[in-house]
Amino acid sequence: MKKVKINWPNNKSSHCSPGVEWLKAAYNANIDIPTGCLGGSCGACEIEVNGEVVRACIASVPEENELNVEFFSDPYW
Numbered sequence: 431m432k433k434v435k436i437n438w439p440n441n442k443s444s445h446c447s448p449g450v451e452w453l454k455a456a457y458n459a460n461i462d463i464p465t466g467c468l469g470g471s472c473g474a475c476e477i478e479v480n481g482e483v484v485r486a487c488i489a490s491v492p493e494e495n496e497l498n499v500e501f502f503s504d505p506y507w
C-alpha cells in the first residue's frame with residue numbers, strides 16, 4: 431500500500447498509510463500534538479498540513495505523496 435511521507439516540525443519525517451488518524455501518525459513518529467477535547471471543538475490540536483489548518487483529533491492523513499506539517503501556534507492556548 432502506498433505510504434505518505436510526513437515531514438514534521440524539527441526536521442523529523444515518517445511514513446504512514448493514508449487514512450491513519452493524525453494523532454496516531456504523530457504518536458508513531460514520537461511527535462506530541464497537544465490535545466484537549468478530542469472531539470473537534472476546542473482547537474487545541476490544530477496543526478497545519480501543507481498550509482491548511484487541520485484539527486488533528488478528528489482528521490486523518492490524506493492520500494498524498496508528501497505532506498508538510500507545522501504546529502499551529504495559537505497564543506491563547
Ligand code: FES
Nearest residue numbers: 466467468473487
Ligand atoms: S482536541 Fe479539541 S479540537 Fe482536537
